[in-house]
Amino acid sequence: MIDFSGKNVLVVGGTSGINRGVAEGFAAQGARVAVASRSQEKVDDTVRALKDLGSDAFGFTADVRDMSAVEDGVVAVHDRFGELDVVVSGAAGNFPALANDLSGNGFKSVVDIDLQGTFHVMKAIFPYLRKPGASVINISAPQASIPMMAQVHVCAAKAGVDMVTRTLALEWGKTGVRINSIVPGPIDGTEGMARLAPNEAIRKKVADGVPLRRLGTPADIGKACLFLASDLADFVTGAVIPVDGGWSQNNCGGMSDYLGSLVSRHSD
Numbered sequence: 067m068i069d070f071s072g073k074n075v076l077v078v079g080g081t082s083g084i085n086r087g088v089a090e091g092f093a094a095q096g097a098r099v100a101v102a103s104r105s106q107e108k109v110d111d112t113v114r115a116l117k118d119l120g121s122d123a124f125g126f127t128a129d130v131r132d133m134s135a136v137e138d139g140v141v142a143v144h145d146r147f148g149e150l151d152v153v154v155s156g157a158a159g160n161f162p163a164l165a166n167d168l169s170g171n172g173f174k175s176v177v178d179i180d181l182q183g184t185f186h187v188m189k190a191i192f193p194y195l196r197k198p199g200a201s202v203i204n205i206s207a208p209q210a211s212i213p214m215m216a217q218v219h220v221c222a223a224k225a226g227v228d229m230v231t232r233t234l235a236l237e238w239g240k241t242g243v244r245i246n247s248i249v250p251g252p253i254d255g256t257e258g259m260a261r262l263a264p265n266e267a268i269r270k271k272v273a274d275g276v277p278l279r280r281l282g283t284p285a286d287i288g289k290a291c292l293f294l295a296s297d298l299a300d301f302v303t304g305a306v307i308p309v310d311g312g313w314s315q316n317n318c319g320g321m322s323d324y325l326g327s328l329v330s331r332h333s334d
């Protein structure tokens with residue numbers, strides 16, 4: 067599709083779901099791919115799968131809330147691969163909870179993973195990015211621009227992630243590093259969907275609210291990342307790009323009302 071042989075890619079949070087699909091997408095196009103997350107088991111399993119795709123794969127464990135663990139891991143990737151051509155940052159946490167049922171620590175845990183964690187990744191990678199030419203992609207969510215009940219923590223965190231993207235596009239532009247956000251729609255078979263749309267009837271209702279009338283796949287997001295990381299996108303930076311079958315143009319099919327009723331039912 068697009069040749070990434072000889073390119074070095076790091077996917078933070080790349081050991082399951084959407085981000086693992088992204089990592090596999092780059093490996094299938096010939097890239098060396100490193101992944102990182104908290105679980106050694108998930109890292110090992112993903113590295114095995116990437117090797118099976120022919121990639122000189124590597125992995126490290128780190129909690130993105132721990133700046134020095136992220137820095138140590140990035141240094142290890144650089145020691146092994148050399149300068150990074152592509153970094154995808156997508157570690158995140160989510161659960162549905164109304165603000166009145168959410169503790170300060172519950173709000174903080176999601177902001178710390180999604181937003182502070184993104185900042186840690188950006189700080190850790192910058193010295194090791196290929197300059198000029200590197201492409202950085204933050205994985206956002208529709209909640210960044212569309213308020214949803216039971217998602218105040220995610221809405222606030224992901225809005226921050228998109229502002230990190232847009233601000234660093236200004237600061238990093240002169241170095242020839244591009245940075246963009248991808249905003250996935252509802253992606254089938256993922257942890258995020260399992261938490262927000264926990265049965266088949268709801269998944270069908272969500273799919274009906276997507277103008278293209280289907281749920282997305284991790285490969286849909288992987289293809290968008292390949293584009294953004296390639297020369298085809300060499301004048302694209304600071305963009306926040308929905309890859310969602312038009313879902314966000316349709317107010318996410320009324321997901322807010324559904325989530326509001328989901329958690330009210332649970333707390334009744």
Ligand code: NAP
Pocket residue numbers: 078079080081082083084085102103104105106108109128129130131156157158159179205206207208249250251252253254256257258259
């Ligand atoms: P997922 O399978 O749970 O993926 C999350 C990844 O991040 C895993 O690899 C997880 O591995 C890692 N992770 C979680 N907390 C971490 C931490 N504190 N430090 C380091 N790594 C951590 O979720 P997903 O549903 O595919 O979502 C992936 C991304 O897409 C997220 O950014 C999410 O907000 C976004 N998104 C998803 C959807 C959807 O429909 N699923 C829609 C819009 C946006 P460990 O458990 O090993 O740490």
Ligand code: COA
Pocket residue numbers: 158159160161162163167168169170171172173175176257258261
């Ligand atoms: N409703 C309300 N509050 C919740 C909650 C829920 N469903 N789940 C967790 N919390 C609160 C906890 O009660 C705790 O607050 P407290 O100390 O005041 O009780 C706080 O959130 C932190 O919980 P904890 O389990 O200690 O956090 P963690 O750091 O181990 O895990 C999470 C972070 C909660 C985000 C966890 O779900 C996770 O690791 N998620 C990663 C996978 C994921 O979410 N994938 C989907 C990506 S879109």
